[in-house]
Amino acid sequence: MARLAQExxxxxxxxxxxxxxxxxxxxxxxxxxxxxxxAGEFFALLGPSGCGKTTSLxxxxxxxxxxxxxxxxxxxxxxxxxxxxxxxxxxxxxYALFPHMSVLENVAFGLKxxxxxxxxxxxxxxxxxxxxxxxxQRRPQQLSGGQQQRVALARALVNRPSLLxxxxxxxxxxxxxxxxxxxxxxxxxxxxxxxFLHVTHDQEEAMDMxxxxxxMNKGRIEQMGSPEKLYDRPxxxxxxxxxxxxxxxxxxxxxxxxxxxxxxxxxxxxTVPTDRAEKHTGTIAVGVRPEKANFHExxxxxxxxxxxxxxxxxxxxxxxxxxxxxxxxxPGIGEVTVFAQNVGKSPVTExxxxxxxxxxxxxxxxxxxxxxxxxTESISVI
Amino acid sequence: xxxxxxxxxxxxxxxTPAPTKKSKVALFLLLPGLIYLGLFFMTPLISLIITSLxxxxxxxxxxxxAYGFAIENYGKVVTEFWxxxxxxxxxxxxxxIAALLISYPLAYFIGxxxxxxxLIQGLMLxxxxxxxxxxxxxxxxxxxxxxxxxxxxxxxxxxxxxLGAHDYLVGTPFMVIFGLTYNFIPFMTLPLYSILERLDxxxxxxxxxxxxxPATTFRKITLPLTAPGIISGTLLTFIPIAGDYVNAxxxxxxxxxxxMIGNVVExxxxxxxxxxTASALSVLLMGVILLLVGFxxxxxxxxxxx
Numbered sequence: 102m103a104r105l106a107q108e109x110x111x112x113x114x115x116x117x118x119x120x121x122x123x124x125x126x127x128x129x130x131x132x133x134x135x136x137x138x139x140a141g142e143f144f145a146l147l148g149p150s151g152c153g154k155t156t157s158l159x160x161x162x163x164x165x166x167x168x169x170x171x172x173x174x175x176x177x178x179x180x181x182x183x184x185x186x187x188x189x190x191x192x193x194x195x196y197a198l199f200p201h202m203s204v205l206e207n208v209a210f211g212l213k214x215x216x217x218x219x220x221x222x223x224x225x226x227x228x229x230x231x232x233x234x235x236x237x238q239r240r241p242q243q244l245s246g247g248q249q250q251r252v253a254l255a256r257a258l259v260n261r262p263s264l265l266x267x268x269x270x271x272x273x274x275x276x277x278x279x280x281x282x283x284x285x286x287x288x289x290x291x292x293x294x295x296x297f298l299h300v301t302h303d304q305e306e307a308m309d310m311x312x313x314x315x316x317m318n319k320g321r322i323e324q325m326g327s328p329e330k331l332y333d334r335p336x337x338x339x340x341x342x343x344x345x346x347x348x349x350x351x352x353x354x355x356x357x358x359x360x361x362x363x364x365x366x367x368x369x370x371x372t373v374p375t376d377r378a379e380k381h382t383g384t385i386a387v388g389v390r391p392e393k394a395n396f397h398e399x400x401x402x403x404x405x406x407x408x409x410x411x412x413x414x415x416x417x418x419x420x421x422x423x424x425x426x427x428x429x430x431x432p433g434i435g436e437v438t439v440f441a442q443n444v445g446k447s448p449v450t451e452x453x454x455x456x457x458x459x460x461x462x463x464x465x466x467x468x469x470x471x472x473x474x475x476x477t478e479s480i481s482v483i
Numbered sequence: 484x485x486x487x488x489x490x491x492x493x494x495x496x497x498x499t500p501a502p503t504k505k506s507k508v509a510l511f512l513l514l515p516g517l518i519y520l521g522l523f524f525m526t527p528l529i530s531l532i533i534t535s536l537x538x539x540x541x542x543x544x545x546x547x548x549a550y551g552f553a554i555e556n557y558g559k560v561v562t563e564f565w566x567x568x569x570x571x572x573x574x575x576x577x578x579x580i581a582a583l584l585i586s587y588p589l590a591y592f593i594g595x596x597x598x599x600x601x602l603i604q605g606l607m608l609x610x611x612x613x614x615x616x617x618x619x620x621x622x623x624x625x626x627x628x629x630x631x632x633x634x635x636x637x638x639x640x641x642x643x644x645x646l647g648a649h650d651y652l653v654g655t656p657f658m659v660i661f662g663l664t665y666n667f668i669p670f671m672t673l674p675l676y677s678i679l680e681r682l683d684x685x686x687x688x689x690x691x692x693x694x695x696x697p698a699t700t701f702r703k704i705t706l707p708l709t710a711p712g713i714i715s716g717t718l719l720t721f722i723p724i725a726g727d728y729v730n731a732x733x734x735x736x737x738x739x740x741x742x743m744i745g746n747v748v749e750x751x752x753x754x755x756x757x758x759x760t761a762s763a764l765s766v767l768l769m770g771v772i773l774l775l776v777g778f779x780x781x782x783x784x785x786x787x788x789x
Contacts, residue, residue, distance in 0.1 A: 193689060
């Protein structure tokens with residue numbers, strides 16, 4: 102596989118979107134999008150359906166025209182070019198394999214259009230790269246979903262595009278196959294060194310595969326960064342909810358020193374390091390990931406560097422295998438979710454138990470906006 | 484259609500239908516259809532073939548024939564009516580191609596471009612079918628009026644020099660082919676529309692994404708994927724046109740020089756009571772159409788679409 106991949110090593114190019122706006126009759130799909138993807142990067146656009154991510158992809162592919170803005174590939178403005186003139190290939194969500202051609206003819210199609218020498222041999226090599234060499238003569242309809250997906254990938258890769266666009270290519274696969282394909286896709290990307298722009302609504306998929314993730318919402322990018330950074334330091338309520346789960350607490354800033362600020366949530370003090378907060382005054386939302394929080398059956402002594410709230414009552418326990426999800430109702434604060442690993446007996450604590458919740462101050466994060474229903478209650482999003 | 488057959492078969496072997504106890508029931512249900520076909524299709528056909536081989540019974544009475552085995556009847560009709568036979572198939576070929584060239588863009592517009600506008604789609608489809616609400620004969624006759632020798636249309640064509648001062652349209656092959664094309668366009672448009680309406684636009688997008696120009700995308704993707712519609716459309720027009728006798732008749736758009744097989748059959752059967760000749764021509768027409776269609780379908784590799 103490694104040797105074959107050499108064949109496809111291409112000059113990945115960087116992609117730049119400058120001030121892109123896309124209006125459709127009746128609604129605006131993309132408000133104002135600026136994006137720079139360096140060459141050779143695996144970049145994921147993550148967002149719920151209708152957030153404009155597929156539209157962005159179609160604009161890059163040339164299948165739709167932006168209302169405003171410029172698209173540059175490798176520094177060259179391609180905004181006005183037709184799709185067949187762009188050094189870009191797409192793996193479509195529906196795969197869009199040509200039903201009247203064999204798998205091999207499908208893969209060779211792009212090469213033949215560009216009059217590349219020896220298209221069939223190159224197509225065979227591409228099929229072998231995705232381990233489908235033995236099915237070259239079949240019709241696409243005779244293959245399974247996962248195999249079709251790989252044909253679509255080979256059909257795009259074989260052209261050595263500067264930029265490979267992936268439009269939720271794994272969406273139609275079942276979970277197990279999807280995980281397997283994620284690993285394969287990532288391996289292929291690392292081997293061929295192409296720039297990948299991957300659109301998905303699956304946060305695990307984006308975090309697992311991408312070097313950089315941009316979280317899109319309502320036609321604009323909410324936050325962009327490495328998966329680790331996005332997860333550790335979400336900047337907005339949307340990102341904190343969409344990427345994993347979060348417990349959010351809303352309160353007025355009551356105390357502030359050089360290194361940390363504290364909010365007051367119905368008499369409970371919740372502290373966040375200043376450099377982990379987007380806003381430092383007024384009413385702000387502070388969050389913590391459920392797996393970073395612990396609960397205690399007896400009240401622990403107050404410690405500096407630890408946030409402690411409670412007592413509350415365990416109102417729901419959900420067994421998920423490796424861990425249990427505890428839902429704890431704390432009077433004056435609301436519901437808090439805590440994940441506890443099943444290292445001992447399960448459940449660790451019974452339903453209805455009286456508990457206190459604590460977490461390290463450095464695990465808190467402060468957001469720039471407030472949850473929509475921002476009464477002084479915490480929100481846990483599953 | 485042809486592709487759907489592979490749809491959910493997977494890579495495995497052919498699926499043999501499970502043996503059912505229902506085959507007797509199915510046969511019973513088929514019975515009315517089989518009886519109908521036997522009585523009203525096979526019987527007249529056999530009668531037609533027998534008639535086509537009959538000889539005059541020598542009584543000299545018009546329309547009186549005796550059983551025989553006059554295979555030479557066929558040779559006679561071919562030599563005697565060769566111009567009419569060539570008119571039939573020549574006009575049918577030209578009119579079918581003309582109908583295809585007009586219908587394909589029309590059906591493409593209704594089925595693909597107007598897909599997002601159901602109102603326009605419905606309106607245009609209605610317009611395609613609307614002529615059927617008026618009798619075929621009346622519509623053809625109306626064209627005769629429009630292009631009659633004294634009509635403004637012909638005067639205009641004469642004045643701009645497209646027609647000579649003593650040239651007319653009615654009675655010419657052009658007029659007959661025009662009428663045939665006009666009358667059979669809906670039969671071409673509807674099957675084309677029905678397949679174009681289901682054309683997956685995403686495949687065209689994939690084509691352009693893979694460096695194919697719009698023209699290449701049409702030739703390599705749209706055309707092969709809509710071939711079943713083209714085949715059924717051309718068959719639905721070619722077959723009836725080859726047997727048509729209204730458009731080419733002197734009462735409508737044709738004249739003595741434009742007669743087709745249908746016109747000969749009509750006059751031999753109804754005017755001259757020359758049953759063997761009319762029958763031989765009919766059988767010949769049917770045989771040639773069967774051969775042509777069989778060859779065409781085989782070439783297109785789509786027997787299962789017929």
